[in-house]
Amino acid sequence: MNTENIRNFCIIAHIDHGKSTLADRLLLLTGTVSQKDFKEQMLDTMDIERERGITVKASAVTMHYTLNGVEYMLNLIDTPGHVDFHYEVSRSMAACEGALLVVDASQGVEAQTVANAYLAVDSGLEIIPVINKIDLPAAQPKVVAEEIEHILGINKNECFYISAKSGQGVSELLEAIITFLPPPAVDLTKQTRALIFDSHYDEYRGVICYVRLVSGQLNPGDKILMMGSSRSYQVSELGKFTPEMKKIDSLGAGEVGYVIANIRTLSDVTIGDTITLAKEPAKKLLPGYKKPLQMVFSDFYPGNNTDYSHLRSAFEKLSLNDASFTFIPQNSPALGFGFRCGFLGLLHMEIIQERLERESNIEVVQTAPTVTYEVVETSGETYRIDSPSHMPEKTKIAELREPYVKLEVITPKDAIGSIMKLAEMKRCQLIKTDYISPTRVMMEFRAPLAEIVYDFYDQLKGISRGYATMDYKFTGFEAGNLVKIDILVNKAIVDALSLIVHRSNAEARGRKMLVKLRKAIPRHQFEIPLQAAIGGKIIARESIKAFRKDVTAKLYGGDVTRKMKVLKRQKEGKKRMKSIGSVQIPQQAFMSILDTSE
Amino acid sequence: MINTNLPKSVYIHIPFCKSKCSYCGFFSKPANQYDVKRVLNAEIAELKKSSFSKPVSTLYIGGGSPASVGCEILCSFLSKVVELTGAAGEFTVEINPADADEKLLKELFELGVNRISIGVQSFCDNELAFLGRGYSAKQAEKIIGAAEIIGFKNIGIDLIFAVPGSNLKNWRETIKKASQSSIQHISAYSLTYEKNTPLEKTKLSGKIKTVDEDTDRKMFEAAIRKLADAGFEHYEISNFAKPGFKCRHNLTYWKNDFYLGVGPSACSYIGDCRTENISDIDKYVKYIEQNREPAADFGELSRAEKIKITPSEKASQTAVLNLRLIEGIDLTEYRQKTGFDIFDFFGRSIEKNLKSNLLQLKDSRLSLTKEAMPIADSVLCDFAQPD
Numbered sequence: 001m002n003t004e005n006i007r008n009f010c011i012i013a014h015i016d017h018g019k020s021t022l023a024d025r026l027l028l029l030t031g032t033v034s035q036k037d038f039k040e041q042m043l044d045t046m047d048i049e050r051e052r053g054i055t056v057k058a059s060a061v062t063m064h065y066t067l068n069g070v071e072y073m074l075n076l077i078d079t080p081g082h083v084d085f086h087y088e089v090s091r092s093m094a095a096c097e098g099a100l101l102v103v104d105a106s107q108g109v110e111a112q113t114v115a116n117a118y119l120a121v122d123s124g125l126e127i128i129p130v131i132n133k134i135d136l137p138a139a140q141p142k143v144v145a146e147e148i149e150h151i152l153g154i155n156k157n158e159c160f161y162i163s164a165k166s167g168q169g170v171s172e173l174l175e176a177i178i179t180f181l182p183p184p185a186v187d188l189t190k191q192t193r194a195l196i197f198d199s200h201y202d203e204y205r206g207v208i209c210y211v212r213l214v215s216g217q218l219n220p221g222d223k224i225l226m227m228g229s230s231r232s233y234q235v236s237e238l239g240k241f242t243p244e245m246k247k248i249d250s251l252g253a254g255e256v257g258y259v260i261a262n263i264r265t266l267s268d269v270t271i272g273d274t275i276t277l278a279k280e281p282a283k284k285l286l287p288g289y290k291k292p293l294q295m296v297f298s299d300f301y302p303g304n305n306t307d308y309s310h311l312r313s314a315f316e317k318l319s320l321n322d323a324s325f326t327f328i329p330q331n332s333p334a335l336g337f338g339f340r341c342g343f344l345g346l347l348h349m350e351i352i353q354e355r356l357e358r359e360s361n362i363e364v365v366q367t368a369p370t371v372t373y374e375v376v377e378t379s380g381e382t383y384r385i386d387s388p389s390h391m392p393e394k395t396k397i398a399e400l401r402e403p404y405v406k407l408e409v410i411t412p413k414d415a416i417g418s419i420m421k422l423a424e425m426k427r428c429q430l431i432k433t434d435y436i437s438p439t440r441v442m443m444e445f446r447a448p449l450a451e452i453v454y455d456f457y458d459q460l461k462g463i464s465r466g467y468a469t470m471d472y473k474f475t476g477f478e479a480g481n482l483v484k485i486d487i488l489v490n491k492a493i494v495d496a497l498s499l500i501v502h503r504s505n506a507e508a509r510g511r512k513m514l515v516k517l518r519k520a521i522p523r524h525q526f527e528i529p530l531q532a533a534i535g536g537k538i539i540a541r542e543s544i545k546a547f548r549k550d551v552t553a554k555l556y557g558g559d560v561t562r563k564m565k566v567l568k569r570q571k572e573g574k575k576r577m578k579s580i581g582s583v584q585i586p587q588q589a590f591m592s593i594l595d596t597s598e
Numbered sequence: 599m600i601n602t603n604l605p606k607s608v609y610i611h612i613p614f615c616k617s618k619c620s621y622c623g624f625f626s627k628p629a630n631q632y633d634v635k636r637v638l639n640a641e642i643a644e645l646k647k648s649s650f651s652k653p654v655s656t657l658y659i660g661g662g663s664p665a666s667v668g669c670e671i672l673c674s675f676l677s678k679v680v681e682l683t684g685a686a687g688e689f690t691v692e693i694n695p696a697d698a699d700e701k702l703l704k705e706l707f708e709l710g711v712n713r714i715s716i717g718v719q720s721f722c723d724n725e726l727a728f729l730g731r732g733y734s735a736k737q738a739e740k741i742i743g744a745a746e747i748i749g750f751k752n753i754g755i756d757l758i759f760a761v762p763g764s765n766l767k768n769w770r771e772t773i774k775k776a777s778q779s780s781i782q783h784i785s786a787y788s789l790t791y792e793k794n795t796p797l798e799k800t801k802l803s804g805k806i807k808t809v810d811e812d813t814d815r816k817m818f819e820a821a822i823r824k825l826a827d828a829g830f831e832h833y834e835i836s837n838f839a840k841p842g843f844k845c846r847h848n849l850t851y852w853k854n855d856f857y858l859g860v861g862p863s864a865c866s867y868i869g870d871c872r873t874e875n876i877s878d879i880d881k882y883v884k885y886i887e888q889n890r891e892p893a894a895d896f897g898e899l900s901r902a903e904k905i906k907i908t909p910s911e912k913a914s915q916t917a918v919l920n921l922r923l924i925e926g927i928d929l930t931e932y933r934q935k936t937g938f939d940i941f942d943f944f945g946r947s948i949e950k951n952l953k954s955n956l957l958q959l960k961d962s963r964l965s966l967t968k969e970a971m972p973i974a975d976s977v978l979c980d981f982a983q984p985d
Contacts (some may be wrong), residue, residue, distance in 0.1 A: 304929075326857070368943075381642075439850070473827070525954065525956065525973055525976055526954075545824040546708060546918070547819070547976070548811040548814070548815040549788070549815045549972050550973040550975045550976045551788075551809045551835060551971070551974040552790075552835075552975055553789075553790050553836050554787055554789045555835075555838065555851070555919070555922055557609055557857055557859060557865050558624075558859070558864065558874070560865070560867070560872065560915060560919070561905060564911075564918065564982055565983075566979055567918060567975065567979040567982035568974070570975065570979035571982045571983060572983075574979070582954065598945040
């Protein structure tokens, strides 16, 4: 198709502002999906996405629409909406020329709306502002339009007012996609270049690459070359998502589709790589993607029914369609062989854990998430550590730096006071406050990532009755007065429970950690001392009393079957825990040490 | 040819009592609400069509309270039972002091009952009142005395400790009284708050102050010590006997040998099957009268079941049950019975518990240590399924 008649666009929105509903509506309106085949959230293919109502994976769908007698090809590239998935959003944007910026008419501009809009502008996308859910009783479309103009600098008169749910205003928006958004830029490079912006693993067909063709053409049977990795393959199938996979005969410049090329090994495809033809290779790779930056790290150890190699292959499988997490073999004296994993954020971590358990049916024991620290040794050597257990001896450390972020919070103004209190507790420094409307405020903080990574978001939601939203962006490492707290269980340090915290509240944190641990570890046949230590000095103590009595008084002929069931459950309960020395520690104990609530 | 699968022990459940005690989790109903004769006839019918090795080695009549059906009915029932089972080497009848008198004991003795198990529970009147037993400590002592005079040479009593309101001092007195009376066997149980009993409800409502874990343990340890001093051998977690007076019937359970259970809610273990009769007296009678299996009708039965025991389950059950015996598991016997070496299935658990001094291995026997006794379940559970 003539590139003039192609539009590649994405939808960016805060979570729950109606991105998926709008995508669904566009599919219906263009006849891509018939009313009969329609199910909600068509583009979210993973169960976990439908259940949580969020989009995790970028997905692409091709629609056709005729306007004034001309047929247009519209490629909608779906993007995730959560704070953790900046990277995925950026990948999707790289394959687009335009973006629909969707804002809920009753909620207004949210922190992620701002972050994603800036990202779209940075990627050079044309933006159509869309105010959704105008049919809600609480809708204030005009106020929201003002907010868009005030905070994003987009003319409020450009806004489209729609209800994705009822379809109101969506036809007009569809036409605007054609008339407002630019077609793909004509790339004069003769050679074929296609950008891999996503991939997906299919058990039967191998790797399926999602590509945006920038120049040239791709045909089945073509020998292709991955320019970055220098690997060659032969294209066995080309197609489009409608949203089911549909074979096509060729993929032209400006188009979006998929490539199957008998790629069997998971690690052979690098997101961001350029596909070219082997017989006439392009000279230059397409501009690359931003490398994903893992901000949160956590150890995953094989649980009960799982062994190390099993866990490794599960990670390999997952890493195929999620290039944004890392896993590196790790050996813990307490927990044995496992992996140190890096994630974009907390939700990302939870999703990976859930997918591991769901898709590969394995159990994992997971340690509390931590951030990366930068160590400057007295020798001048500087390096990063992503686990407290890798911290060198105190005497060797000249400086310890922690990651800082620019944190933006948008909130109704009546929550300002409590947010300030929370921010102070979490060592966040207020940079500025900006009224985006008479009732809503955007606050910007300089914040240590470690403080906001765990439960900041939940607490923020709690104190603002769910109204405040946040987004953050890594700004750099800064020196801090940080210390490592070690936890001793039954007099032995459990490395997986160590935590790096700010000196100012180290004692308090240490005590709190022990209280949480005491509750999380069940009583044993013996008393278990718990201690928190900083550099060998004990700062807090607790103990878990032994149980004194645990015996069935009567066991006769009529009790055998039932008693065996009870004992079996008792043994299974023990098995679900991790043995450290002679102490059984349940999974939740590792996470509990981060819980700072009372 | 001798069928080695035939049970040598028979348990007969009399599912009646005059009034239900608040702590009791056994299946029993008030006798006056049922056609007792008809129920007992059904039990005879069940016994008739069941297979066991005759004469049985042990016969145990339990409940409920067997005597609650009345002396005459009970004795006529027992004589029919004995016709079918032959004279058992050990023939026990459970006696609730509230339902018993000299006349009854005499008739039982004449029927060939050679062991009686008296549910004394306590020699403290306030505890008896708490437990809702309906007799005084004096009455209980009187029954024991009467049994001795009539000629019973094997008298056992049940005691319950850690009853709310009790303390170490009065428990020691109870033990003393028990060991000074003319009995040969004592079962001493820590009060168990069985599921769905009135006592459990009271506990959950927070209206009673339960005895704390430490005191409970001390009471258990006191029983072990004091009864040993008085010549009672501790042979099972909750059971003590003068030399030669271990309860042979109950040993069947702990050795994991076969037994036949007759009556509503009674359990059997024969061959590779554990079965449980239905816990519904009317349905039980109906099934028997219709010549159906009292445990075979799965669909409508709430509790009745027939479970096939796999070889590995047998290995687990044998280990768990044997370990309740103070002598523990005879490793040679274990291999013969289960077909497995115990280390095949439980090597890791055994090693761990040996290390923590909760199990001991002596003379080819694996048993709980003294330290493990009060927390036996935390060790036994390691044997509930293979490592």
